[in-house]
Every structure is written in structure tokens, then in C-alpha cells.
Amino acid sequence: MNFEDKVIYQIYPRSFYDSNGDGIGDLPGIIQKIPYLKQLHIDMIWFNPFFVSPQNDNGYDIANYYAIDPLFGTMADFEELVKKLADNNIDVMLDMVLNHCSTEHEWFKKALAGEQHYQDFFYIRSPKADGSLPNNWVSKFGGPAWAPFGKTGKYYLHLYDKTQADLNWHNPAVRKEIFKIVNFWQNKGVKGFRFDVINVIGKSETLPDAPDNVNTKLMYTDQPIVHQYLQELNQATFGQNPNIITVGEMSSTNVANSVEYTNKKRRELSMVFTFHHLKVDYKNGQKWTKVPFDFLKLKKLLNEWQLGMSSGGGWNALFWNNHDQPWALSRFGDPVHFREKSAEMLATVIHLLRGTPYIYQGEELGMINPNYQKIDDYVDIETKNAYQELLHQGLSSHDALTIIQAKSRDNSRSPMHWDNSHNAGFTTGTPWLKPKNQDKINVTDELNHGEIFSYYQKLIHLRKEYPIIAYGNYQPIDLNHPQIYAYYRTYKGQILIVINNFYGNELLYQLPNSYQNQQAKVLISNYDRKLTQIPNHLTLKPYEAIALLIE
DSSP states (O other): OOOTTOOEEEEOGGGTOOSSSSSSOOHHHHHHTHHHHHHHTOSEEEEOOOEEOOOTTTTOSOSEEEEEOTTTOOHHHHHHHHHHHHHTTOEEEEEEOOSEEETTSHHHHHHHTTOHHHHTTBOEEOOOTTSOOSSOOBOTTSSBSEEEOTTSSOEEEOSSOTTEEEBOTTSHHHHHHHHHHHHHHHTTTOOEEEETTGGGTTOOTTOOOOOTTOOGGGGTSSOTHHHHHHHHHHHHTGGGOTTOEEEEEOTTOOHHHHHHHHOGGGOSOSEEEOOGGGGTTOBTTBSSOOOOOOHHHHHHHHHHHHHHHHHTTOOBEEOSOOTTSOOHHHHHSOTTTSHHHHHHHHHHHHHTSSSEEEEETTGGGTOOOOOOSSGGGOOOHHHHHHHHHHHHTTOOHHHHHHHHHHHOTHHHHSOOOOSSSTTTTSOSSOOSSOOOSTTTSOHHHHHHHOSHHHHHHHHHHHHHHOHHHHHOEEEEESTTOSSEEEEEEEETTEEEEEEEEOSSSOEEEEOOGGGTTOBOEEEEETTOOOOSBOOSEEEEOTTOEEEEEEO
């Protein structure tokens, strides 16, 4: 299956649509909303995990990889979902969380009960001679990356929450079990797999301390053996079916490694998610801060990944939003004065770059951060830990909450807005997380008289109609311009010029001299601009996006 011309939608099941009134989105709810999904003309849906889980990290702590959590439905519901989506030409991508499993998983329970076979499934180590922890690694959720292994006096490694025990991929028995999991779901008709934090599976068996002043993540990220493990996974599972699409979530990776992960000749993955461009509003690299985004840095990173992946034969997954990020519209657009236009501009940037675009549920409505007014309204474990840490650093509760409002993962996890009612049409019960802003932003109003949804429809249609979007080369234009991100794509004699105004003021922009006065047509414009040739100058309106095709 070609993945270059596909558009993939992401559903966070817990927050999409609740069919039974328990306040939590579910699989039957998704089935009911297939007609809505069909209207967007997406090719595939990536579903966040709905496997059996204690839900300590919203499903990324899996206790049974072969069963649907009753919170979300049954296996029969899943099978119906796959079939009904397929009937509407939409394939299914599942989220595989294979770096770690829940401490409620039978493997961990058997390890705790003393079974050596299963103890070897994990990184279980004795303390150092002085009684300190096995090494100095830090959990990505805060605190040490080690927790006591029962009453044995030993510790187990958890790079994430203490209820998420890291799996020992060095053990062939672990890899064999993982291959079985992937093949089980392939046999259920799944056509895509997203592999969670997959580039941290290559931890050294010796688990050495990080040297002074070295971030501990460098000790386990992108280790060379990850490529070997991915090639094994490919050959034993999805690589046997040319129609499977795969994407790896890559934590703190680089272009060179990502080229290797995705170059087709290496037979590892189809594409990768990377996150550097979503850290340009981090002060000194720290997430839990609030500063304006660095536009020139954003462009530099997008450009670096476009050029680097292209030259090496790699492939990007393109996205602004997902379940772990605050809404891009609240970060890089203007949700107050130019919500529609800045949403459309951001969509244009992503959908016309080289790579496969992903749309996160609600993005096609122009959803924005809910800005909950008290910390108790937030649910996310990382958010609550961060709030306490900010208070510990001396911030006032007001200042700490302001940062939480800007950066919490709960921003994008707030329920989908189906209408303007009290619970946004998401549930008849009490929602697990409060919807906000549904009086202004919801499906019903958007489909009746909005403009963002139809703009996304146009972008998706263009990718199918014009191969230059899916297959063309990329080059930047005016990379140092303080307000414009422009680039061009080339393919079989065609040139596509894409110009995006990232700010809310008008600007007179000079187009490249080499293209001026050539005949061209507007492929898309969020101000419905009409042109028949490339002008010398364009007066770009606030958050204007325009794509011009020279044939």
C-alpha cells in the first residue's frame, strides 16, 4: 500500500463519543460516528489503546494485549468497527505499546511470584553496594526510574510511570511474544500499527549510570540495536504484508536515525513521528514553561527534517496535534481573533509538505485549549506531577496553573464537541474530562456553517488529485523571513509554491523572481484568492495560506 498519498485520522477513544452514558468514549460510539468520519475522506484511523488496562496512563499501561477493555467495549465491537470502517474505505491502525507493560500484566505478576522465566522479561536489578538505586536514570514522568520489585530488595526499571515496567527486548522470549501480539491483530484485519516510544527499546543490558551533566535519556534512546529489533519485528509480522502501514513514535531522535528507521530498503518502518518542532515554545528546553513560540526555530526544524528525510529516502509523519500535545491552534495560531484562518493556515503547512499528514480528532473543527480554571479539573498524571513540581519551585498557584493551561496533555484529550449542549453531545452521563468552548466550536455548527472542516476536505482531495503533493521534492523559500513560511514542491516538471503567513497582520510579500509572471492556478487558499499567474507581490492577509501550481 502506498502511504505517500494517504491521510490518517487519530481517534482518542476515551474522548470521541460515549454510547452508553458512563462518561467515557467507546467503540460502539465510534461506530455510530462513522458517517461523520466518512465525510472527511480519510484513509485510515489510528486508535489510541483500548486494551485491558488499569488506566494509570490512559491505556498506555497494558495488562492484556489480546483483549478489549470493558470500558471501551468488546471484541465483537472491535470486529464490527473494523468491518464497518472497511465498508467505508477506512482502514484501522492500532497503537502498540511494546516498550513497557502494566505491572498488572500476567508477565509481571508471574515475575513477582518468583518465576525466573518472567523475571527475565523485565529489567530487575539489585541496588548498588552502597544501597543506592541500580543507576541514576530519571523517569520521564518525574523521580527515579526504579521502583521496588515486591519485597525482594531488588528494583525494576520504569522509564515512565511506576506501573509501567520496561520490557527486556534483549530476551528473545520477549520479542517472540511481541511478534505474536502484532500478528494476532493483523489477523483481525488491522492494516496499520503505531509503535509507542519504540526507539527506547534498545537499553544496554548493563544499564550504566549517566555521566555527570548528561541527560539520562541519552543512555537509552536510539541505540543501534533498535534497528535490528525493528527489522526482526518487520520480518516476523507486518513486513509479510505489503499493505500494512507503520509509524514509530520516536522520542528525542535525529534525522540520521529516522532516515534509517524509514528508508524502504532497510525494511523497518513506513514513517516516524518526531517532536522537535513542538518544542519551540519551551523555555531553555523545558516543557513546563510559557513563552511565545520561536517562529524561526520552527521553520528551521521543519526545513531540516524535510530536506534530511528526503535526501536519505526517509519519510515523515506530519502533524501538529495528538493526544500528548496542547492544541496547535492555541500555540501557533490566534484562537481569539483569527481562529478559522489560523487553523486553515496551519493545516496548509502540514498537508502540503512531503510526508503523510495526520489529523487529530477535533482539529478539523478548530478546537482550542480548554483553559480549565482549577487544577482539580485536570486528570492527566503528568500534569498533576508537573503542577506540584512548579509549586515546589516557588511558583504561585496562579502562575503554575497558567503553565498547566498552556502545556497539559489534557488540552487535546478534552471530549470531542458534537453539539453546543452542556456535555457537548459527548455523553449523557458525567464526562471523564470536561468539555469547554462547545458553545462556539462543535460538529453541528461547523458542518452547517463553518469553514474549517470543508477546508480539510479540500486538502485531502488535493493529495489524491495532484501527485506533486504526495511525491514531490521539497525546497524552502525565504527561510529567514520573520513572518512567512514558504516552500515549493517539484515533480515531473510541475512546481507548487506554498506561502503561509504565520501572523495576524497583513504583509506585502515579494514572490521569487524566477517564478514571477508565469501562468499558474490557485490550488487552495483560505481567503479564496483568484490568480492566473504568479504576481510580483502579494498582500497577504492575516494568517493567509495559498498554494500556487505552475504546470
